[in-house]
Amino acid sequence: MMKPNFRTDAPRPVAAVLLAALSLIVLTLWSLPVAAQPKPQTQKPAPDRGISKELSAQDAARALSLVQTLPGQTKRFALIIGVDQYSDPQVVGLGGAANDARLLADSLVRNAGFPADQVVLLASDQPEERKPTRGNILRRLSNLAAVVPKDGLLLFSFAGHGIERNSQAFLLPSDAQVSDDVNLLEQTAINVVTIKDWIRKTGVSQVLLLLDACRNDPSAGRAAADNPLTKNYMRGFDFDVRNREVQAFATIYATEIGRRAYELKEQRHGYFTLALVEALRGQAANAKGEVTLASLVKYLQDNVPRRVLLDLGQGKVQRPFAVVEGYRADELVLSVKDPKAVAQVPLNSRRAKPSEPPEEQTSSSGISRDAGLVGTIWTGDNPQSGEFTIKFLAGGQLTYLVNGIENGKQTMFATKGTWKQVGNHIRIVIGN
Structure with missing residues (x-):
């Protein structure tokens, strides 16, 4: 698979590439430049000289210092x-x-x-x-x-x-x-x-x-x-x-x-x-x-x-x-990617604000079918969408609420979903 073309006109030299244990690391600009591409070498390097051996210590250090994560x-x-x-x-x-x-x-x-x-x-x-x-x-x-x-x-x-x-x-x-x-x-x-x-x-x-x-x-x-x-x-x-x-x-x-x-x-x-x-x-x-x-x-x-x-x-x-x-x-x-789906949430990890839940229904095994969730609200924080709220409704239904922007103002968006107890977890599906 070809890498995407990150630049069609590069005023700086093409960055060196460090191989071996580091896999493929781009040093200065990860690209496939066209207009400013250096002329190919006509003489093959000696068999005992790999690319990694030709890198300066400064270039190697720069490769290791490339930023791989966004701030929180x-x-x-x-x-x-x-x-x-x-x-x-x-x-x-x-x-x-x-x-x-x-x-x-x-x-x-x-x-x-x-x-x-x-x-x-x-x-x-x-x-x-x-x-x-x-x-x-x-x-x-x-x-x-x-x-x-x-x-x-x-x-x-x-x-x-x-x-x-x-x-x-x-x-x-x-x-x-x-x-x-x-x-x-x-x-x-x-x-x-x-x-x-x-x-x-x-x-x-x-x-x-x-x-x-x-x-x-x-x-x-x-x-x-x-x-x-x-x-x-x-x-x-x-x-x-x-x-x-x-x-x-x-x-x-x-x-x-x-x-x-x-x-x-x-x-x-x-x-x-x-x-x-x-x-x-x-x-x-x-x-x-x-x-x-x-x-x-x-x-x-x-x-x-x-x-x-x-x-x-x-x-x-x-x-x-x-x-x-x-x-x-x-x-x-x-x-x-939000799979619209499937979060397996341990029962003992939820943060609930209980209202007045209805009477629990129990199965023949003695385990609560809804674990007392109907009428409760969970809150949490998602790295992609920010703070969210889940309202558990009867019949295995739920409402998922998350902050967003509309007309320049912060507002709350609601999405329907379903929930079901699976062992000691709650299976939550957001969306259809």
């Missing part, structure tokens, strides 16, 4: 931005960016272990204080800089328009003024370097970036024209791991250099975000049910191009790619 839930923060509507009449609006932002914010809480109150959503369909204006975006970045712990994770996602002027790349907030004058753009749009500087000022050790800012041309009268991703966007979101700007980062782009991203108009979503959320929900899970950074990128690269081709036809190409440094991508677990 309480240290995960996210700023999710979706801009559909622009105040400048010169800017053509979009149809799915705000929907993408809401869908992603909800998935981070439900599937990726982000606390709901640590996911900040700014989108065109939100109340005034959560509109994706330049001031709101910069203020939220400033607020995050004060609260994100140094050993934490900051995820930044932007869906909307982006433009390039004089080799400088800008993201367009809802109140941006589009112009060829870079000075005006510096005051009304957001230079990608500014985003990077704000993130760097947090001092956070791990950074994840999701960028879908290259859809159609934002200028009025050119809405059908492509707005391809450029190298300047990439350079703006590269962090220097070797000089400790961050310990590890991954930037996932909705499309590759020279290409644009597309929206699925009937669903009012981008192809990129739809596939991304599918992956987090478990479609990209490996045999252990884990969605790793590597499996997520591979899922995007397998599914987005195929769906765009099927829906839009030949000549329409969108292939996401990622720049990854400091992470062991094939080990970094982003979410765990």
Whole structure:
């Protein structure tokens, strides 16, 4: 099986690979670069010289220091931005960016272990204080800089328009003024370097970036024209791991250099975000049910191009790619697939808040059929979905409650399920 292509244009040398007992460990950038790939050697190495023997002590140490786990839930923060509507009449609006932002914010809480109150959503369909204006975006970045712990994770996602002027790349907030004058753009749009500087000022050790800012041309009268991703966007979101700007980062782009991203108009979503959320929900899970950074990128690269081709036809190409440094991508677990099922919960481990249970029914063996569960409430904490509540109902039915985000506010989502006593355990099935 081929690894996903994590970079199509790599300005840094390809990292060395350490074999033997370490298996396959990527040192600096786990990728299959194309444009910057070094020329192959014409002379075969001597039989007694393996790759592992040629590694410097510094490279070997770097291989062992790759980050393999995300910080704990309480240290995960996210700023999710979706801009559909622009105040400048010169800017053509979009149809799915705000929907993408809401869908992603909800998935981070439900599937990726982000606390709901640590996911900040700014989108065109939100109340005034959560509109994706330049001031709101910069203020939220400033607020995050004060609260994100140094050993934490900051995820930044932007869906909307982006433009390039004089080799400088800008993201367009809802109140941006589009112009060829870079000075005006510096005051009304957001230079990608500014985003990077704000993130760097947090001092956070791990950074994840999701960028879908290259859809159609934002200028009025050119809405059908492509707005391809450029190298300047990439350079703006590269962090220097070797000089400790961050310990590890991954930037996932909705499309590759020279290409644009597309929206699925009937669903009012981008192809990129739809596939991304599918992956987090478990479609990209490996045999252990884990969605790793590597499996997520591979899922995007397998599914987005195929769906765009099927829906839009030949000549329409969108292939996401990622720049990854400091992470062991094939080990970094982003979410765990919820099997809808089957939790075996020891009876003596539950934390119940009993109400008035009905009279217990007993079998011929003398063991309680419902163990006194009807009318009780269990609470707990799931690494992926956060705090949950289970209400046990009569007839083997239950209600599963978990926190989520809707319209920018924390809310409780309910799912039906069933339960059954199996020996000294309770078998719980969530969903149908």
